[in-house]
Amino acid sequence: MRAVxxxxxxxxxxxxxxxxxxxxxxxxxxxxxxALGFGFGPIFARAGHGNYLEFVAPGIIAMGIIFNAVFGGIxxxxxxxxxxxxxxxxxxxxxxxxxLGRTLGGATTALLQGVIVLVICLLAGFRIxxxxxxxxxxxxxxxxxxxxxxxxTAIGSVLKxxxxxxxxxxxxxxxxxxxxxxxxxxxxxxxxLRIAVRLNPLSYGVAGMRDALAGNASLNMVADxxxxxxxxxxxxxxxSLLFSRIEV
Amino acid sequence: xxxxxxxxxxxxxFGTFRALDRISFSVAEGTIRAFLGPNGAGKxxxxxxxxxxxxxxxGRIKVAGYDPVREPTAVRRAFGIVFQDPSLDDExxxxxNMQLHGVLYGVPRKELRDRTEALLGFVGLWERRxxxxxxxSGGMKRRLEIARAFLHQPRLxxxxxxxxxxxxxxxxxxxxxxRGLSREHQVTVFFTTHGMEExxxxxxxxxxxxxxxxxxxxxxxxxxxQTGTGTLExxxxxxxxxDIREDAAGPADRMRMMRRAWRGR
Numbered sequence: 001m002r003a004v005x006x007x008x009x010x011x012x013x014x015x016x017x018x019x020x021x022x023x024x025x026x027x028x029x030x031x032x033x034x035a036l037g038f039g040f041g042p043i044f045a046r047a048g049h050g051n052y053l054e055f056v057a058p059g060i061i062a063m064g065i066i067f068n069a070v071f072g073g074i075x076x077x078x079x080x081x082x083x084x085x086x087x088x089x090x091x092x093x094x095x096x097x098x099x100l101g102r103t104l105g106g107a108t109t110a111l112l113q114g115v116i117v118l119v120i121c122l123l124a125g126f127r128i129x130x131x132x133x134x135x136x137x138x139x140x141x142x143x144x145x146x147x148x149x150x151x152x153t154a155i156g157s158v159l160k161x162x163x164x165x166x167x168x169x170x171x172x173x174x175x176x177x178x179x180x181x182x183x184x185x186x187x188x189x190x191x192x193l194r195i196a197v198r199l200n201p202l203s204y205g206v207a208g209m210r211d212a213l214a215g216n217a218s219l220n221m222v223a224d225x226x227x228x229x230x231x232x233x234x235x236x237x238x239x240s241l242l243f244s245r246i247e248v
Numbered sequence: 249x250x251x252x253x254x255x256x257x258x259x260x261x262f263g264t265f266r267a268l269d270r271i272s273f274s275v276a277e278g279t280i281r282a283f284l285g286p287n288g289a290g291k292x293x294x295x296x297x298x299x300x301x302x303x304x305x306x307g308r309i310k311v312a313g314y315d316p317v318r319e320p321t322a323v324r325r326a327f328g329i330v331f332q333d334p335s336l337d338d339e340x341x342x343x344x345n346m347q348l349h350g351v352l353y354g355v356p357r358k359e360l361r362d363r364t365e366a367l368l369g370f371v372g373l374w375e376r377r378x379x380x381x382x383x384x385s386g387g388m389k390r391r392l393e394i395a396r397a398f399l400h401q402p403r404l405x406x407x408x409x410x411x412x413x414x415x416x417x418x419x420x421x422x423x424x425x426x427r428g429l430s431r432e433h434q435v436t437v438f439f440t441t442h443g444m445e446e447x448x449x450x451x452x453x454x455x456x457x458x459x460x461x462x463x464x465x466x467x468x469x470x471x472x473x474q475t476g477t478g479t480l481e482x483x484x485x486x487x488x489x490x491d492i493r494e495d496a497a498g499p500a501d502r503m504r505m506m507r508r509a510w511r512g513r
Contacts, residue, residue, distance in 0.1 A: 002351050002354070003352050005351075007348075010348060013339070014337075014339045018339070082338070083331065083334045083336070086301065087336075087337075087352075089300075090300065090301060090327075090329060091324060091349075091352035091353060092321050092322075092324040092325040092352075092354070093352050094321075247303070
Protein backbone atom coordinates (compact mmCIF):
# COMPACT_ATOMS: atom_id res chain seq x y z
CA MET A 1 0.00 0.00 0.00
CA ARG A 2 2.84 2.38 0.82
CA ALA A 3 4.27 1.56 -2.60
CA VAL A 4 1.03 2.62 -4.30
CA UNK A 5 1.02 5.80 -2.25
CA UNK A 6 4.64 6.80 -2.98
CA UNK A 7 4.22 6.24 -6.73
CA UNK A 8 0.98 8.22 -6.68
CA UNK A 9 2.81 11.00 -4.85
CA UNK A 10 5.57 10.93 -7.46
CA UNK A 11 3.07 11.64 -10.25
CA UNK A 12 1.53 14.49 -8.25
CA UNK A 13 4.93 16.03 -7.56
CA UNK A 14 6.02 15.78 -11.17
CA UNK A 15 2.79 17.40 -12.30
CA UNK A 16 2.83 20.24 -9.80
CA UNK A 17 6.46 21.04 -10.61
CA UNK A 18 5.96 21.20 -14.35
CA UNK A 19 4.26 24.56 -14.77
CA UNK A 20 4.86 24.63 -18.50
CA UNK A 21 3.08 21.33 -18.96
CA UNK A 22 0.20 22.42 -16.77
CA UNK A 23 -0.30 25.65 -18.67
CA UNK A 24 0.57 24.15 -22.06
CA UNK A 25 -2.09 21.49 -21.81
CA UNK A 26 -4.69 24.13 -20.95
CA UNK A 27 -4.17 25.79 -24.32
CA UNK A 28 -6.09 23.27 -26.37
CA UNK A 29 -9.27 23.14 -24.26
CA UNK A 30 -9.32 26.92 -23.93
CA UNK A 31 -9.00 27.26 -27.71
CA UNK A 32 -11.85 24.82 -28.23
CA UNK A 33 -13.95 26.51 -25.59
CA UNK A 34 -13.69 29.94 -27.14
CA ALA A 35 -13.59 29.01 -30.83
CA LEU A 36 -16.34 26.41 -30.70
CA GLY A 37 -18.25 27.56 -27.64
CA PHE A 38 -18.77 31.04 -28.96
CA GLY A 39 -18.39 30.30 -32.68
CA PHE A 40 -21.08 27.65 -32.93
CA GLY A 41 -23.31 29.22 -30.29
CA PRO A 42 -25.61 31.12 -32.70
CA ILE A 43 -26.08 28.14 -35.08
CA PHE A 44 -26.75 25.80 -32.18
CA ALA A 45 -29.36 28.13 -30.75
CA ARG A 46 -31.00 28.62 -34.16
CA ALA A 47 -31.20 24.83 -34.57
CA GLY A 48 -33.26 24.81 -31.41
CA HIS A 49 -30.79 23.08 -29.06
CA GLY A 50 -30.37 25.98 -26.68
CA ASN A 51 -27.12 27.31 -25.22
CA TYR A 52 -24.07 25.71 -26.90
CA LEU A 53 -21.67 26.78 -24.18
CA GLU A 54 -23.80 24.90 -21.64
CA PHE A 55 -23.71 21.90 -23.93
CA VAL A 56 -20.07 21.87 -24.91
CA ALA A 57 -18.40 22.81 -21.61
CA PRO A 58 -18.52 19.24 -20.20
CA GLY A 59 -17.04 18.01 -23.48
CA ILE A 60 -14.21 20.53 -23.24
CA ILE A 61 -13.54 19.56 -19.63
CA ALA A 62 -13.40 15.92 -20.74
CA MET A 63 -10.91 16.93 -23.42
CA GLY A 64 -8.62 18.50 -20.84
CA ILE A 65 -8.85 15.32 -18.80
CA ILE A 66 -8.25 12.69 -21.47
CA PHE A 67 -5.22 14.33 -23.05
CA ASN A 68 -3.57 14.65 -19.66
CA ALA A 69 -4.53 11.17 -18.57
CA VAL A 70 -3.25 9.46 -21.72
CA PHE A 71 -0.08 11.50 -21.64
CA GLY A 72 0.49 10.62 -17.99
CA GLY A 73 0.28 6.93 -18.85
CA ILE A 74 2.53 7.27 -21.87
CA UNK A 75 5.15 8.83 -19.59
CA UNK A 76 6.16 5.23 -18.88
CA UNK A 77 8.02 5.37 -22.20
CA UNK A 78 10.07 8.30 -20.90
CA UNK A 79 10.72 6.50 -17.66
CA UNK A 80 11.84 3.51 -19.67
CA UNK A 81 14.20 5.54 -21.82
CA UNK A 82 15.64 7.65 -19.04
CA UNK A 83 16.05 4.70 -16.75
CA UNK A 84 13.73 5.30 -13.82
CA UNK A 85 11.49 2.43 -14.91
CA UNK A 86 14.28 -0.04 -14.06
CA UNK A 87 14.29 1.24 -10.50
CA UNK A 88 10.62 0.30 -10.12
CA UNK A 89 10.96 -2.97 -12.04
CA UNK A 90 13.62 -4.39 -9.72
CA UNK A 91 11.79 -3.28 -6.57
CA UNK A 92 10.21 -6.06 -4.49
CA UNK A 93 6.71 -4.76 -5.16
CA UNK A 94 3.89 -6.43 -7.13
CA UNK A 95 3.51 -5.04 -10.64
CA UNK A 96 -0.14 -4.34 -9.87
CA UNK A 97 0.89 -1.94 -7.08
CA UNK A 98 3.19 -0.07 -9.48
CA UNK A 99 0.47 0.20 -12.11
CA LEU A 100 -2.11 1.27 -9.52
CA GLY A 101 0.14 3.98 -8.09
CA ARG A 102 1.05 5.35 -11.49
CA THR A 103 -2.43 5.16 -12.93
CA LEU A 104 -4.14 6.67 -9.89
CA GLY A 105 -1.50 9.40 -9.84
CA GLY A 106 -2.03 10.12 -13.54
CA ALA A 107 -5.79 10.11 -13.04
CA THR A 108 -5.52 12.51 -10.11
CA THR A 109 -3.44 15.02 -12.05
CA ALA A 110 -5.83 14.72 -15.02
CA LEU A 111 -8.72 15.37 -12.65
CA LEU A 112 -6.97 18.49 -11.33
CA GLN A 113 -6.49 19.63 -14.89
CA GLY A 114 -10.19 19.00 -15.53
CA VAL A 115 -11.13 21.08 -12.51
CA ILE A 116 -9.00 23.96 -13.82
CA VAL A 117 -10.81 23.74 -17.17
CA LEU A 118 -14.14 23.68 -15.32
CA VAL A 119 -13.19 26.89 -13.52
CA ILE A 120 -12.25 28.50 -16.82
CA CYS A 121 -15.61 27.41 -18.27
CA LEU A 122 -17.36 29.01 -15.29
CA LEU A 123 -15.45 32.24 -15.92
CA ALA A 124 -16.51 32.08 -19.57
CA GLY A 125 -20.16 31.99 -18.56
CA PHE A 126 -20.93 28.34 -17.94
CA ARG A 127 -23.43 27.76 -15.11
CA ILE A 128 -23.81 24.83 -12.73
CA UNK A 129 -27.56 24.34 -12.32
CA UNK A 130 -27.73 22.02 -9.38
CA UNK A 131 -24.99 22.47 -6.75
CA UNK A 132 -25.98 19.22 -5.01
CA UNK A 133 -25.30 17.18 -8.14
CA UNK A 134 -22.02 18.94 -8.90
CA UNK A 135 -19.91 16.56 -6.75
CA UNK A 136 -21.23 13.74 -8.90
CA UNK A 137 -19.70 15.51 -11.89
CA UNK A 138 -16.33 15.18 -10.13
CA UNK A 139 -16.91 11.44 -9.82
CA UNK A 140 -17.52 11.21 -13.57
CA UNK A 141 -14.45 13.33 -14.23
CA UNK A 142 -12.33 11.02 -12.10
CA UNK A 143 -13.69 7.91 -13.82
CA UNK A 144 -12.93 9.40 -17.26
CA UNK A 145 -9.44 10.21 -15.99
CA UNK A 146 -8.98 6.68 -14.65
CA UNK A 147 -10.17 4.99 -17.86
CA UNK A 148 -7.87 7.07 -20.05
CA UNK A 149 -4.98 6.90 -17.65
CA UNK A 150 -5.23 3.09 -17.75
CA UNK A 151 -5.34 3.24 -21.57
CA UNK A 152 -2.20 5.38 -21.48
CA THR A 153 -0.47 2.95 -19.12
CA ALA A 154 -1.35 0.04 -21.40
CA ILE A 155 0.01 1.88 -24.44
CA GLY A 156 3.12 3.01 -22.58
CA SER A 157 3.81 -0.59 -21.57
CA VAL A 158 3.75 -1.74 -25.18
CA LEU A 159 5.49 1.08 -27.05
CA LYS A 160 9.28 1.14 -26.90
CA UNK A 161 9.87 4.76 -27.84
CA UNK A 162 8.08 8.03 -28.50
CA UNK A 163 7.93 7.53 -32.24
CA UNK A 164 4.50 5.93 -31.92
CA UNK A 165 3.23 8.89 -29.94
CA UNK A 166 1.77 10.79 -32.92
CA UNK A 167 0.11 7.60 -34.06
CA UNK A 168 -1.61 7.21 -30.71
CA UNK A 169 -2.69 10.83 -30.57
CA UNK A 170 -4.01 11.00 -34.12
CA UNK A 171 -5.52 7.54 -34.45
CA UNK A 172 -6.74 6.87 -30.95
CA UNK A 173 -7.09 9.87 -28.66
CA UNK A 174 -8.37 12.45 -31.16
CA UNK A 175 -10.89 10.03 -32.75
CA UNK A 176 -12.13 9.03 -29.30
CA UNK A 177 -12.66 12.69 -28.57
CA UNK A 178 -14.29 13.66 -31.86
CA UNK A 179 -16.44 10.54 -32.21
CA UNK A 180 -18.10 11.07 -28.88
CA UNK A 181 -20.94 13.26 -27.67
CA UNK A 182 -18.43 15.86 -26.44
CA UNK A 183 -18.94 18.40 -29.22
CA UNK A 184 -22.37 17.59 -30.69
CA UNK A 185 -25.65 15.92 -29.64
CA UNK A 186 -26.15 12.30 -30.67
CA UNK A 187 -29.71 12.76 -31.92
CA UNK A 188 -29.99 12.96 -35.70
CA UNK A 189 -26.49 11.65 -36.47
CA UNK A 190 -25.92 9.27 -39.41
CA UNK A 191 -26.10 5.66 -38.21
CA UNK A 192 -22.39 4.72 -38.39
CA LEU A 193 -21.41 7.82 -36.46
CA ARG A 194 -24.16 7.21 -33.94
CA ILE A 195 -22.92 3.67 -33.35
CA ALA A 196 -19.35 4.88 -32.95
CA VAL A 197 -20.46 7.43 -30.40
CA ARG A 198 -22.44 4.81 -28.49
CA LEU A 199 -19.47 2.44 -28.35
CA ASN A 200 -17.13 5.16 -27.17
CA PRO A 201 -16.48 5.06 -23.42
CA LEU A 202 -15.92 8.80 -23.36
CA SER A 203 -19.58 9.35 -24.35
CA TYR A 204 -20.75 7.77 -21.08
CA GLY A 205 -18.47 10.00 -19.06
CA VAL A 206 -19.48 13.17 -20.88
CA ALA A 207 -23.19 12.26 -20.70
CA GLY A 208 -22.92 11.64 -16.98
CA MET A 209 -20.96 14.82 -16.38
CA ARG A 210 -23.40 16.83 -18.49
CA ASP A 211 -26.40 15.53 -16.57
CA ALA A 212 -24.71 16.16 -13.23
CA LEU A 213 -23.70 19.72 -14.10
CA ALA A 214 -27.05 20.54 -15.71
CA GLY A 215 -28.95 19.00 -12.79
CA ASN A 216 -30.77 16.31 -14.81
CA ALA A 217 -30.81 13.48 -12.26
CA SER A 218 -31.86 10.30 -14.06
CA LEU A 219 -31.35 6.56 -14.21
CA ASN A 220 -29.03 7.12 -17.17
CA MET A 221 -26.44 8.44 -14.76
CA VAL A 222 -26.40 5.16 -12.87
CA ALA A 223 -25.89 3.29 -16.14
CA ASP A 224 -23.11 5.71 -17.13
CA UNK A 225 -21.41 5.17 -13.77
CA UNK A 226 -21.68 1.39 -14.13
CA UNK A 227 -20.23 1.35 -17.65
CA UNK A 228 -17.31 3.62 -16.76
CA UNK A 229 -16.56 1.88 -13.46
CA UNK A 230 -16.56 -1.57 -15.04
CA UNK A 231 -14.42 -0.37 -17.93
CA UNK A 232 -11.93 1.27 -15.58
CA UNK A 233 -11.55 -2.01 -13.66
CA UNK A 234 -11.06 -4.03 -16.85
CA UNK A 235 -8.54 -1.56 -18.26
CA UNK A 236 -6.56 -1.51 -15.01
CA UNK A 237 -6.33 -5.30 -15.23
CA UNK A 238 -5.23 -5.16 -18.87
CA UNK A 239 -2.65 -2.46 -18.24
CA SER A 240 -1.09 -4.25 -15.29
CA LEU A 241 -0.88 -7.42 -17.37
CA LEU A 242 0.87 -5.53 -20.19
CA PHE A 243 3.07 -3.70 -17.68
CA SER A 244 4.16 -6.97 -16.07
CA ARG A 245 5.45 -8.14 -19.46
CA ILE A 246 7.87 -5.25 -19.79
CA GLU A 247 11.49 -6.23 -20.20
CA VAL A 248 14.14 -3.53 -20.18
CA UNK B 249 30.85 -21.36 1.42
CA UNK B 250 27.35 -21.14 0.03
CA UNK B 251 26.88 -19.74 -3.47
CA UNK B 252 25.09 -16.39 -3.67
CA UNK B 253 24.83 -16.58 -7.45
CA UNK B 254 24.65 -19.80 -9.45
CA UNK B 255 24.35 -19.73 -13.22
CA UNK B 256 24.23 -22.97 -15.18
CA UNK B 257 24.10 -23.29 -18.97
CA UNK B 258 22.15 -20.08 -19.42
CA UNK B 259 21.21 -19.10 -22.97
CA UNK B 260 19.66 -15.82 -24.04
CA UNK B 261 18.52 -15.54 -27.61
CA PHE B 262 17.41 -12.21 -29.16
CA GLY B 263 15.95 -13.20 -32.53
CA THR B 264 18.86 -14.69 -34.42
CA PHE B 265 21.45 -13.22 -32.07
CA ARG B 266 22.65 -15.40 -29.21
CA ALA B 267 23.69 -12.94 -26.48
CA LEU B 268 24.48 -15.63 -23.92
CA ASP B 269 25.67 -19.02 -25.13
CA ARG B 270 25.46 -21.60 -22.32
CA ILE B 271 27.15 -19.41 -19.76
CA SER B 272 27.95 -20.93 -16.34
CA PHE B 273 29.61 -19.55 -13.23
CA SER B 274 29.01 -19.18 -9.52
CA VAL B 275 29.84 -16.54 -6.92
CA ALA B 276 30.44 -17.48 -3.28
CA GLU B 277 28.67 -15.52 -0.54
CA GLY B 278 30.64 -12.60 0.85
CA THR B 279 33.09 -12.38 -2.05
CA ILE B 280 33.69 -9.66 -4.61
CA ARG B 281 33.57 -10.72 -8.23
CA ALA B 282 34.59 -8.66 -11.24
CA PHE B 283 32.73 -9.58 -14.41
CA LEU B 284 34.81 -8.47 -17.38
CA GLY B 285 34.36 -8.57 -21.11
CA PRO B 286 34.53 -6.36 -24.21
CA ASN B 287 31.50 -4.30 -25.28
CA GLY B 288 28.65 -6.55 -26.37
CA ALA B 289 30.11 -9.64 -24.66
CA GLY B 290 26.90 -10.15 -22.66
CA LYS B 291 27.74 -8.53 -19.31
CA UNK B 292 24.68 -6.34 -19.06
CA UNK B 293 22.40 -9.06 -20.42
CA UNK B 294 23.68 -11.36 -17.66
CA UNK B 295 23.03 -8.74 -15.01
CA UNK B 296 19.54 -8.09 -16.37
CA UNK B 297 18.73 -11.80 -16.15
CA UNK B 298 20.15 -12.10 -12.63
CA UNK B 299 18.14 -9.07 -11.53
CA UNK B 300 14.80 -10.41 -12.90
CA UNK B 301 14.21 -7.77 -15.57
CA UNK B 302 14.95 -10.14 -18.43
CA UNK B 303 13.95 -13.80 -18.71
CA UNK B 304 16.58 -16.29 -19.92
CA UNK B 305 15.80 -18.45 -22.96
CA UNK B 306 17.02 -21.53 -21.11
CA GLY B 307 19.30 -22.62 -18.27
CA ARG B 308 19.23 -22.70 -14.48
CA ILE B 309 19.79 -19.72 -12.19
CA LYS B 310 19.77 -19.20 -8.44
CA VAL B 311 20.24 -15.77 -6.88
CA ALA B 312 20.37 -15.67 -3.07
CA GLY B 313 18.86 -19.16 -3.22
CA TYR B 314 15.87 -18.20 -5.37
CA ASP B 315 14.94 -18.58 -9.01
CA PRO B 316 14.66 -15.11 -10.63
CA VAL B 317 11.99 -16.35 -13.06
CA ARG B 318 9.73 -18.16 -10.59
CA GLU B 319 10.43 -16.20 -7.40
CA PRO B 320 11.27 -12.70 -8.63
CA THR B 321 10.06 -10.89 -5.49
CA ALA B 322 12.30 -12.93 -3.18
CA VAL B 323 15.28 -12.25 -5.46
CA ARG B 324 14.44 -8.54 -5.69
CA ARG B 325 14.33 -8.22 -1.92
CA ALA B 326 17.85 -9.67 -1.65
CA PHE B 327 19.85 -7.46 -4.01
CA GLY B 328 20.70 -3.82 -4.59
CA ILE B 329 21.85 -2.51 -7.94
CA VAL B 330 23.61 0.37 -9.60
CA PHE B 331 22.67 0.23 -13.26
CA GLN B 332 24.95 1.10 -16.12
CA ASP B 333 22.52 3.78 -17.37
CA PRO B 334 21.00 6.43 -15.12
CA SER B 335 17.94 5.29 -13.20
CA LEU B 336 17.01 8.31 -11.09
CA ASP B 337 13.94 10.50 -11.37
CA ASP B 338 15.36 13.84 -12.53
CA GLU B 339 12.26 15.75 -11.51
CA UNK B 340 12.59 14.72 -7.87
CA UNK B 341 15.14 15.84 -5.31
CA UNK B 342 17.97 13.63 -4.10
CA UNK B 343 16.14 13.10 -0.82
CA UNK B 344 12.89 12.21 -2.60
CA ASN B 345 14.68 9.64 -4.76
CA MET B 346 16.04 8.01 -1.60
CA GLN B 347 12.65 8.16 0.09
CA LEU B 348 10.91 6.59 -2.89
CA HIS B 349 13.42 3.75 -2.95
CA GLY B 350 13.12 3.19 0.81
CA VAL B 351 9.34 2.99 0.64
CA LEU B 352 9.40 0.58 -2.31
CA TYR B 353 11.74 -1.68 -0.31
CA GLY B 354 9.71 -1.40 2.88
CA VAL B 355 12.37 0.33 4.99
CA PRO B 356 10.74 1.51 8.25
CA ARG B 357 10.14 5.25 8.33
CA LYS B 358 12.55 6.26 11.09
CA GLU B 359 15.35 4.06 9.84
CA LEU B 360 14.79 5.42 6.37
CA ARG B 361 15.52 8.92 7.58
CA ASP B 362 18.64 7.94 9.53
CA ARG B 363 20.09 5.77 6.80
CA THR B 364 19.36 8.38 4.14
CA GLU B 365 21.24 10.96 6.17
CA ALA B 366 24.19 8.62 6.74
CA LEU B 367 24.39 7.47 3.11
CA LEU B 368 23.92 10.89 1.54
CA GLY B 369 26.53 12.18 3.97
CA PHE B 370 28.88 9.42 2.91
CA VAL B 371 28.65 10.27 -0.79
CA GLY B 372 28.85 13.99 0.00
CA LEU B 373 25.32 14.89 -1.07
CA TRP B 374 23.59 15.61 2.23
CA GLU B 375 23.94 19.36 1.74
CA ARG B 376 22.36 19.01 -1.70
CA ARG B 377 19.54 16.72 -0.60
CA UNK B 378 16.78 19.17 -1.50
CA UNK B 379 18.10 19.95 -4.96
CA UNK B 380 16.52 18.44 -8.03
CA UNK B 381 18.52 15.62 -9.53
CA UNK B 382 18.34 17.30 -12.94
CA UNK B 383 20.69 19.97 -11.54
CA UNK B 384 23.30 17.34 -10.63
CA SER B 385 26.43 16.55 -12.61
CA GLY B 386 26.98 13.02 -13.93
CA GLY B 387 29.28 12.19 -11.05
CA MET B 388 26.80 13.41 -8.43
CA LYS B 389 24.03 11.34 -9.98
CA ARG B 390 26.29 8.31 -9.86
CA ARG B 391 27.05 8.90 -6.20
CA LEU B 392 23.36 9.24 -5.43
CA GLU B 393 22.62 5.96 -7.21
CA ILE B 394 25.32 4.23 -5.22
CA ALA B 395 23.94 5.59 -1.94
CA ARG B 396 20.48 4.47 -2.98
CA ALA B 397 21.59 0.92 -3.76
CA PHE B 398 22.76 0.52 -0.14
CA LEU B 399 19.62 1.96 1.41
CA HIS B 400 17.78 -1.33 2.00
CA GLN B 401 20.96 -3.10 3.16
CA PRO B 402 21.04 -5.82 0.51
CA ARG B 403 23.04 -9.04 0.92
CA LEU B 404 24.05 -8.86 -2.71
CA UNK B 405 25.11 -5.86 -4.74
CA UNK B 406 25.17 -5.60 -8.52
CA UNK B 407 27.31 -2.75 -9.81
CA UNK B 408 27.24 -2.33 -13.59
CA UNK B 409 30.17 -0.02 -14.37
CA UNK B 410 29.50 1.93 -11.18
CA UNK B 411 32.53 4.20 -11.33
CA UNK B 412 32.02 5.34 -14.91
CA UNK B 413 32.49 9.11 -15.02
CA UNK B 414 33.76 9.46 -11.46
CA UNK B 415 37.02 11.13 -10.51
CA UNK B 416 39.78 9.02 -8.89
CA UNK B 417 39.00 10.41 -5.41
CA UNK B 418 35.36 9.38 -5.54
CA UNK B 419 36.27 6.09 -7.16
CA UNK B 420 38.61 5.01 -4.39
CA UNK B 421 36.24 6.36 -1.72
CA UNK B 422 33.42 4.25 -3.06
CA UNK B 423 35.46 1.10 -3.58
CA UNK B 424 36.77 1.36 -0.02
CA UNK B 425 33.19 1.56 1.20
CA UNK B 426 32.12 -1.42 -0.92
CA ARG B 427 35.05 -3.52 0.26
CA GLY B 428 34.45 -2.58 3.87
CA LEU B 429 30.79 -3.54 3.54
CA SER B 430 31.68 -6.83 1.95
CA ARG B 431 34.14 -7.69 4.72
CA GLU B 432 32.03 -6.54 7.66
CA HIS B 433 28.58 -7.67 6.60
CA GLN B 434 29.38 -10.51 4.25
CA VAL B 435 27.82 -8.58 1.37
CA THR B 436 28.44 -10.26 -1.97
CA VAL B 437 29.46 -7.87 -4.74
CA PHE B 438 29.18 -8.56 -8.46
CA PHE B 439 30.48 -5.75 -10.65
CA THR B 440 31.47 -4.96 -14.21
CA THR B 441 34.08 -2.47 -15.29
CA HIS B 442 36.42 -1.65 -18.14
CA GLY B 443 39.03 -0.54 -15.65
CA MET B 444 41.39 -3.50 -15.35
CA GLU B 445 43.41 -1.89 -12.60
CA GLU B 446 40.20 -1.37 -10.65
CA UNK B 447 39.13 -4.99 -11.15
CA UNK B 448 42.50 -6.25 -9.95
CA UNK B 449 42.51 -4.04 -6.88
CA UNK B 450 38.93 -4.63 -5.72
CA UNK B 451 37.87 -8.12 -6.80
CA UNK B 452 38.61 -11.42 -5.07
CA UNK B 453 37.94 -13.29 -8.31
CA UNK B 454 37.47 -12.37 -11.92
CA UNK B 455 35.25 -13.88 -14.60
CA UNK B 456 36.03 -12.94 -18.20
CA UNK B 457 33.32 -13.46 -20.79
CA UNK B 458 33.26 -12.96 -24.54
CA UNK B 459 30.61 -13.73 -27.19
CA UNK B 460 28.28 -14.90 -24.44
CA UNK B 461 30.65 -17.51 -23.02
CA UNK B 462 33.00 -17.64 -20.05
CA UNK B 463 36.54 -17.58 -21.46
CA UNK B 464 38.50 -17.51 -18.20
CA UNK B 465 37.99 -17.45 -14.46
CA UNK B 466 40.18 -17.01 -11.38
CA UNK B 467 42.16 -14.47 -9.40
CA UNK B 468 43.97 -11.70 -11.24
CA UNK B 469 47.25 -13.50 -10.59
CA UNK B 470 46.02 -16.79 -11.99
CA UNK B 471 44.66 -15.08 -15.13
CA UNK B 472 48.07 -13.53 -15.70
CA UNK B 473 49.71 -16.93 -15.17
CA GLN B 474 47.29 -18.67 -17.54
CA THR B 475 48.04 -16.23 -20.31
CA GLY B 476 51.73 -15.68 -19.52
CA THR B 477 51.24 -11.92 -19.35
CA GLY B 478 52.45 -9.26 -16.92
CA THR B 479 49.30 -7.20 -16.35
CA LEU B 480 45.58 -7.91 -16.20
CA GLU B 481 45.06 -5.62 -19.18
CA UNK B 482 47.42 -7.76 -21.27
CA UNK B 483 45.77 -10.92 -19.98
CA UNK B 484 42.36 -9.51 -20.93
CA UNK B 485 43.49 -8.72 -24.46
CA UNK B 486 45.14 -12.12 -24.79
CA UNK B 487 41.84 -13.73 -23.77
CA UNK B 488 39.43 -11.63 -25.82
CA UNK B 489 41.46 -10.52 -28.84
CA UNK B 490 42.28 -7.11 -30.24
CA ASP B 491 39.17 -6.48 -32.32
CA ILE B 492 37.24 -3.35 -31.43
CA ARG B 493 33.59 -4.12 -30.67
CA GLU B 494 30.69 -1.88 -31.41
CA ASP B 495 27.48 -1.48 -29.50
CA ALA B 496 24.46 -0.80 -31.65
CA ALA B 497 22.62 2.42 -30.79
CA GLY B 498 19.46 1.34 -29.01
CA PRO B 499 16.20 3.22 -28.71
CA ALA B 500 17.51 4.73 -25.45
CA ASP B 501 20.24 6.60 -27.28
CA ARG B 502 17.83 7.88 -29.89
CA MET B 503 15.45 9.05 -27.19
CA ARG B 504 18.20 10.87 -25.38
CA MET B 505 18.99 12.76 -28.55
CA MET B 506 15.32 13.55 -29.03
CA ARG B 507 14.97 14.86 -25.52
CA ARG B 508 18.03 17.01 -25.89
CA ALA B 509 16.59 18.51 -29.07
CA TRP B 510 13.22 18.95 -27.40
CA ARG B 511 14.54 20.77 -24.38
CA GLY B 512 16.95 22.79 -26.44
CA ARG B 513 20.03 21.51 -24.65
